[in-house]
Amino acid sequence: MIELSKAEFEVLDALWLNYPATASQIIERLSDDKQWHEKTIKTLLGRLVKKGALSFEKDGRQYIYTPCMERAEYTLKESQNFIERFFSGRIAPLVSGFAKSEQLSQQDINELKKVIDDWEKQQK
Amino acid sequence: MIELSKAEFEVLDALWLNYPATASQIIERLSDDKQWHEKTIKTLLGRLVKKGALSFEKDGRQYIYTPCMERAEYTLKESQNFIERFFSGRIAPLVSGFAKSEQLSQQDINELKKVIDDWEKQQK
DNA sequence: AAAGTTTGATTACAGGTGTAATCTTAAGTT
DNA sequence: AACTTAAGATTACACCTGTAATCAAACTTT
Numbered sequence: 001m002i003e004l005s006k007a008e009f010e011v012l013d014a015l016w017l018n019y020p021a022t023a024s025q026i027i028e029r030l031s032d033d034k035q036w037h038e039k040t041i042k043t044l045l046g047r048l049v050k051k052g053a054l055s056f057e058k059d060g061r062q063y064i065y066t067p068c069m070e071r072a073e074y075t076l077k078e079s080q081n082f083i084e085r086f087f088s089g090r091i092a093p094l095v096s097g098f099a100k101s102e103q104l105s106q107q108d109i110n111e112l113k114k115v116i117d118d119w120e121k122q123q124k
Numbered sequence: 125m126i127e128l129s130k131a132e133f134e135v136l137d138a139l140w141l142n143y144p145a146t147a148s149q150i151i152e153r154l155s156d157d158k159q160w161h162e163k164t165i166k167t168l169l170g171r172l173v174k175k176g177a178l179s180f181e182k183d184g185r186q187y188i189y190t191p192c193m194e195r196a197e198y199t200l201k202e203s204q205n206f207i208e209r210f211f212s213g214r215i216a217p218l219v220s221g222f223a224k225s226e227q228l229s230q231q232d233i234n235e236l237k238k239v240i241d242d243w244e245k246q247q248k
Numbered sequence: 249a250a251a252g253t254t255t256g257a258t259t260a261c262a263g264g265t266g267t268a269a270t271c272t273t274a275a276g277t278t
Numbered sequence: 279a280a281c282t283t284a285a286g287a288t289t290a291c292a293c294c295t296g297t298a299a300t301c302a303a304a305c306t307t308t
Contacts, residue, residue: 092235099243111216119223
Protein backbone atom coordinates (compact mmCIF):
# COMPACT_ATOMS: atom_id res chain seq x y z
CA MET A 1 0.00 0.00 0.00
CA ILE A 2 1.17 3.49 -0.77
CA GLU A 3 1.86 5.21 2.55
CA LEU A 4 0.86 8.84 2.64
CA SER A 5 1.53 11.32 5.41
CA LYS A 6 -1.29 13.39 6.87
CA ALA A 7 -0.38 16.45 4.88
CA GLU A 8 0.04 14.49 1.68
CA PHE A 9 -3.39 12.98 2.11
CA GLU A 10 -4.97 16.37 2.55
CA VAL A 11 -3.48 17.56 -0.70
CA LEU A 12 -4.64 14.45 -2.50
CA ASP A 13 -8.05 14.94 -0.94
CA ALA A 14 -8.26 18.40 -2.42
CA LEU A 15 -7.52 16.90 -5.81
CA TRP A 16 -10.17 14.24 -5.38
CA LEU A 17 -12.73 17.01 -5.01
CA ASN A 18 -12.38 17.54 -8.73
CA TYR A 19 -9.75 16.32 -11.12
CA PRO A 20 -7.67 16.62 -13.17
CA ALA A 21 -6.49 19.89 -11.73
CA THR A 22 -3.45 22.13 -11.76
CA ALA A 23 -1.31 22.96 -8.78
CA SER A 24 -2.81 26.42 -8.54
CA GLN A 25 -6.33 25.03 -8.48
CA ILE A 26 -5.37 22.70 -5.67
CA ILE A 27 -3.68 25.52 -3.80
CA GLU A 28 -6.81 27.57 -4.22
CA ARG A 29 -8.99 24.81 -2.83
CA LEU A 30 -6.77 24.29 0.18
CA SER A 31 -6.53 27.97 0.97
CA ASP A 32 -9.88 27.95 2.73
CA ASP A 33 -9.01 25.47 5.42
CA LYS A 34 -5.27 25.52 5.53
CA GLN A 35 -2.73 28.23 5.85
CA TRP A 36 -0.14 26.40 3.92
CA HIS A 37 2.34 28.27 1.85
CA GLU A 38 2.09 27.65 -1.84
CA LYS A 39 5.60 26.20 -1.76
CA THR A 40 4.57 23.70 0.85
CA ILE A 41 1.76 22.41 -1.31
CA LYS A 42 4.05 22.14 -4.31
CA THR A 43 6.46 20.11 -2.24
CA LEU A 44 3.66 17.81 -1.19
CA LEU A 45 2.50 17.43 -4.78
CA GLY A 46 6.01 16.43 -5.74
CA ARG A 47 6.15 13.86 -2.98
CA LEU A 48 2.78 12.47 -4.01
CA VAL A 49 4.02 12.04 -7.55
CA LYS A 50 7.17 10.37 -6.30
CA LYS A 51 5.13 7.97 -4.21
CA GLY A 52 2.98 7.10 -7.17
CA ALA A 53 -0.21 8.55 -5.76
CA LEU A 54 -0.55 11.13 -8.53
CA SER A 55 0.28 11.28 -12.18
CA PHE A 56 0.42 14.37 -14.33
CA GLU A 57 0.47 15.62 -17.85
CA LYS A 58 2.26 18.71 -18.97
CA ASP A 59 0.30 21.60 -20.32
CA GLY A 60 2.74 24.31 -21.25
CA ARG A 61 4.75 24.79 -18.17
CA GLN A 62 2.05 23.62 -15.82
CA TYR A 63 1.28 20.12 -14.71
CA ILE A 64 -2.20 18.76 -14.67
CA TYR A 65 -2.55 16.24 -11.90
CA THR A 66 -4.74 13.18 -11.63
CA PRO A 67 -4.96 10.80 -8.67
CA CYS A 68 -3.76 7.28 -9.39
CA MET A 69 -6.53 5.74 -7.35
CA GLU A 70 -10.00 6.52 -6.17
CA ARG A 71 -10.70 7.95 -2.77
CA ALA A 72 -12.90 5.03 -1.78
CA GLU A 73 -10.17 2.60 -2.70
CA TYR A 74 -7.60 4.44 -0.65
CA THR A 75 -9.80 4.94 2.40
CA LEU A 76 -10.84 1.31 2.31
CA LYS A 77 -7.24 0.19 2.48
CA GLU A 78 -6.49 2.64 5.24
CA SER A 79 -9.55 1.46 7.12
CA GLN A 80 -8.57 -2.19 6.84
CA ASN A 81 -5.14 -1.32 8.02
CA PHE A 82 -6.46 0.70 10.92
CA ILE A 83 -8.92 -1.95 12.02
CA GLU A 84 -6.29 -4.62 11.73
CA ARG A 85 -3.86 -2.69 13.91
CA PHE A 86 -6.24 -1.63 16.63
CA PHE A 87 -9.02 -4.20 16.57
CA SER A 88 -7.44 -7.35 15.15
CA GLY A 89 -9.31 -6.85 11.91
CA ARG A 90 -12.80 -6.85 13.38
CA ILE A 91 -15.00 -3.86 12.74
CA ALA A 92 -17.67 -4.30 15.41
CA PRO A 93 -15.37 -3.48 18.34
CA LEU A 94 -14.68 -0.13 16.77
CA VAL A 95 -18.35 0.70 16.49
CA SER A 96 -18.92 -0.72 19.93
CA GLY A 97 -16.28 1.59 21.37
CA PHE A 98 -18.13 4.54 19.90
CA ALA A 99 -21.41 3.31 21.27
CA LYS A 100 -20.06 2.82 24.77
CA SER A 101 -18.67 6.31 24.91
CA GLU A 102 -21.83 7.81 23.58
CA GLN A 103 -20.33 8.89 20.33
CA LEU A 104 -23.15 7.49 18.25
CA SER A 105 -26.11 9.60 17.21
CA GLN A 106 -29.50 8.37 16.10
CA GLN A 107 -28.48 9.34 12.61
CA ASP A 108 -25.38 7.14 12.81
CA ILE A 109 -27.56 4.27 13.97
CA ASN A 110 -29.98 4.77 11.12
CA GLU A 111 -27.17 4.85 8.63
CA LEU A 112 -25.63 1.73 10.08
CA LYS A 113 -28.96 -0.04 9.90
CA LYS A 114 -29.22 0.87 6.28
CA VAL A 115 -25.76 -0.49 5.57
CA ILE A 116 -26.71 -3.75 7.26
CA ASP A 117 -29.98 -3.84 5.39
CA ASP A 118 -28.31 -3.35 2.06
CA TRP A 119 -25.74 -5.98 2.90
CA GLU A 120 -28.46 -8.50 3.69
CA LYS A 121 -30.33 -7.75 0.50
CA GLN A 122 -27.13 -8.24 -1.38
CA GLN A 123 -26.81 -11.74 0.08
CA LYS A 124 -30.37 -12.40 -1.17
CA MET B 125 -3.86 13.41 22.47
CA ILE B 126 -0.63 11.55 22.98
CA GLU B 127 0.72 10.65 19.55
CA LEU B 128 2.32 7.25 19.35
CA SER B 129 4.15 5.77 16.42
CA LYS B 130 3.25 2.35 15.08
CA ALA B 131 6.12 0.62 16.83
CA GLU B 132 5.45 2.44 20.08
CA PHE B 133 1.85 1.34 20.01
CA GLU B 134 2.83 -2.28 19.54
CA VAL B 135 5.03 -2.15 22.60
CA LEU B 136 2.31 -0.54 24.63
CA ASP B 137 -0.10 -3.14 23.33
CA ALA B 138 2.15 -5.89 24.64
CA LEU B 139 2.06 -4.23 28.01
CA TRP B 140 -1.72 -3.94 27.95
CA LEU B 141 -1.89 -7.71 27.65
CA ASN B 142 -0.91 -7.85 31.28
CA TYR B 143 0.50 -5.18 33.50
CA PRO B 144 2.45 -4.01 35.37
CA ALA B 145 5.33 -5.75 33.66
CA THR B 146 9.08 -5.47 33.34
CA ALA B 147 10.97 -4.73 30.15
CA SER B 148 12.06 -8.33 29.85
CA GLN B 149 8.51 -9.57 30.14
CA ILE B 150 7.45 -7.21 27.40
CA ILE B 151 10.37 -8.26 25.26
CA GLU B 152 9.39 -11.87 25.80
CA ARG B 153 5.82 -11.23 24.72
CA LEU B 154 6.87 -9.41 21.61
CA SER B 155 9.38 -12.04 20.57
CA ASP B 156 6.67 -14.24 19.10
CA ASP B 157 5.45 -11.82 16.48
CA LYS B 158 8.29 -9.42 16.08
CA GLN B 159 11.94 -9.85 15.42
CA TRP B 160 12.87 -6.72 17.21
CA HIS B 161 16.15 -6.47 18.99
CA GLU B 162 15.92 -6.13 22.71
CA LYS B 163 17.61 -2.74 22.46
CA THR B 164 14.97 -1.57 20.07
CA ILE B 165 12.21 -2.39 22.50
CA LYS B 166 14.05 -0.65 25.32
CA THR B 167 14.34 2.43 23.17
CA LEU B 168 10.63 2.33 22.48
CA LEU B 169 9.84 1.92 26.17
CA GLY B 170 11.94 4.97 26.88
CA ARG B 171 10.09 6.96 24.25
CA LEU B 172 6.76 5.84 25.63
CA VAL B 173 7.75 7.03 29.08
CA LYS B 174 8.91 10.32 27.66
CA LYS B 175 5.60 10.78 25.88
CA GLY B 176 3.70 10.07 29.07
CA ALA B 177 2.11 6.87 27.84
CA LEU B 178 3.81 4.73 30.48
CA SER B 179 4.89 5.20 34.03
CA PHE B 180 7.21 2.95 36.00
CA GLU B 181 8.42 2.09 39.43
CA LYS B 182 11.88 0.91 40.24
CA ASP B 183 12.41 -2.56 41.58
CA GLY B 184 16.10 -3.12 42.15
CA ARG B 185 17.70 -2.30 38.88
CA GLN B 186 14.61 -3.03 36.84
CA TYR B 187 11.66 -0.86 36.00
CA ILE B 188 8.14 -2.07 36.31
CA TYR B 189 5.95 -0.42 33.74
CA THR B 190 2.29 0.47 33.80
CA PRO B 191 0.29 2.10 30.99
CA CYS B 192 -1.03 5.57 31.79
CA MET B 193 -4.33 4.92 30.05
CA GLU B 194 -6.55 2.05 29.09
CA ARG B 195 -6.46 0.46 25.72
CA ALA B 196 -10.12 1.23 25.04
CA GLU B 197 -9.56 4.87 25.83
CA TYR B 198 -6.61 5.10 23.48
CA THR B 199 -8.23 3.22 20.62
CA LEU B 200 -11.37 5.28 20.94
CA LYS B 201 -9.41 8.47 20.48
CA GLU B 202 -7.49 7.04 17.58
CA SER B 203 -10.73 5.88 16.02
CA GLN B 204 -12.35 9.27 16.34
CA ASN B 205 -9.31 10.82 14.81
CA PHE B 206 -9.23 8.35 11.97
CA ILE B 207 -12.91 8.71 11.19
CA GLU B 208 -12.64 12.46 11.31
CA ARG B 209 -9.76 12.52 8.86
CA PHE B 210 -11.11 10.07 6.32
CA PHE B 211 -14.88 10.20 6.72
CA SER B 212 -15.61 13.66 8.10
CA GLY B 213 -16.41 12.15 11.46
CA ARG B 214 -19.16 9.84 10.33
CA ILE B 215 -18.84 6.18 11.06
CA ALA B 216 -21.34 4.67 8.66
CA PRO B 217 -19.36 5.47 5.51
CA LEU B 218 -16.48 3.42 6.90
CA VAL B 219 -18.70 0.43 7.49
CA SER B 220 -20.36 1.02 4.15
CA GLY B 221 -16.99 0.92 2.41
CA PHE B 222 -16.33 -2.46 3.93
CA ALA B 223 -19.72 -3.72 2.92
CA LYS B 224 -19.34 -2.59 -0.67
CA SER B 225 -16.03 -4.32 -1.04
CA GLU B 226 -17.33 -7.49 0.52
CA GLN B 227 -15.21 -7.23 3.58
CA LEU B 228 -18.06 -7.92 5.93
CA SER B 229 -18.84 -11.42 7.15
CA GLN B 230 -22.09 -12.65 8.60
CA GLN B 231 -20.38 -12.60 11.96
CA ASP B 232 -19.49 -8.93 11.55
CA ILE B 233 -23.09 -8.20 10.68
CA ASN B 234 -24.34 -10.07 13.72
CA GLU B 235 -21.94 -8.21 15.96
CA LEU B 236 -22.95 -4.90 14.47
CA LYS B 237 -26.60 -5.71 15.00
CA LYS B 238 -25.88 -6.44 18.60
CA VAL B 239 -24.09 -3.14 19.03
CA ILE B 240 -27.08 -1.35 17.55
CA ASP B 241 -29.43 -3.36 19.70
CA ASP B 242 -27.56 -2.52 22.85
CA TRP B 243 -27.41 1.11 21.89
CA GLU B 244 -31.18 1.23 21.40
CA LYS B 245 -31.82 -0.43 24.72
CA GLN B 246 -29.56 2.10 26.32
CA GLN B 247 -31.73 4.90 24.95
CA LYS B 248 -34.70 3.11 26.53
C1' DA C 249 15.33 41.76 -26.76
C1' DA C 250 15.42 42.63 -21.81
C1' DA C 251 13.08 42.19 -17.65
C1' DG C 252 9.69 40.32 -14.83
C1' DT C 253 6.84 36.48 -13.50
C1' DT C 254 5.40 31.95 -12.69
C1' DT C 255 6.21 26.95 -12.68
C1' DG C 256 8.30 23.06 -11.32
C1' DA C 257 13.03 21.29 -9.34
C1' DT C 258 16.29 21.35 -5.92
C1' DT C 259 17.86 22.34 -1.42
C1' DA C 260 17.12 23.18 3.61
C1' DC C 261 16.43 22.00 8.14
C1' DA C 262 14.50 20.56 12.58
C1' DG C 263 11.85 17.00 14.79
C1' DG C 264 9.88 12.14 14.54
C1' DT C 265 10.67 7.10 13.60
C1' DG C 266 12.78 2.52 13.07
C1' DT C 267 16.43 0.18 14.46
C1' DA C 268 20.02 -0.56 17.08
C1' DA C 269 25.19 -0.07 19.36
C1' DT C 270 27.77 1.81 23.02
C1' DC C 271 28.20 3.67 27.67
C1' DT C 272 27.34 3.73 32.76
C1' DT C 273 26.42 1.95 36.71
C1' DA C 274 24.18 -0.71 40.14
C1' DA C 275 23.40 -5.54 41.36
C1' DG C 276 24.83 -10.23 41.47
C1' DT C 277 28.78 -13.59 41.64
C1' DT C 278 33.11 -15.48 43.12
C1' DA D 279 36.66 -6.70 47.44
C1' DA D 280 37.08 -7.53 42.60
C1' DC D 281 34.78 -9.07 38.59
C1' DT D 282 31.00 -9.82 35.67
C1' DT D 283 26.40 -8.88 34.18
C1' DA D 284 22.53 -6.90 32.89
C1' DA D 285 19.33 -2.73 33.12
C1' DG D 286 18.50 1.57 31.80
C1' DA D 287 20.71 6.03 29.55
C1' DT D 288 22.91 8.01 25.88
C1' DT D 289 24.30 8.23 21.24
C1' DA D 290 23.80 7.00 16.28
C1' DC D 291 22.05 7.36 11.88
C1' DA D 292 19.24 7.13 7.77
C1' DC D 293 14.68 8.04 6.16
C1' DC D 294 10.17 10.48 6.72
C1' DT D 295 7.54 14.82 7.57
C1' DG D 296 6.17 19.55 7.92
C1' DT D 297 7.28 23.63 6.26
C1' DA D 298 9.27 26.38 3.30
C1' DA D 299 13.28 29.20 0.53
C1' DT D 300 16.12 29.32 -3.41
C1' DC D 301 17.16 28.04 -8.20
C1' DA D 302 16.51 27.48 -13.11
C1' DA D 303 13.88 27.65 -17.04
C1' DA D 304 10.03 28.98 -19.70
C1' DC D 305 6.47 32.22 -20.65
C1' DT D 306 4.73 37.28 -20.56
C1' DT D 307 5.08 41.87 -20.75
C1' DT D 308 7.21 46.05 -21.97
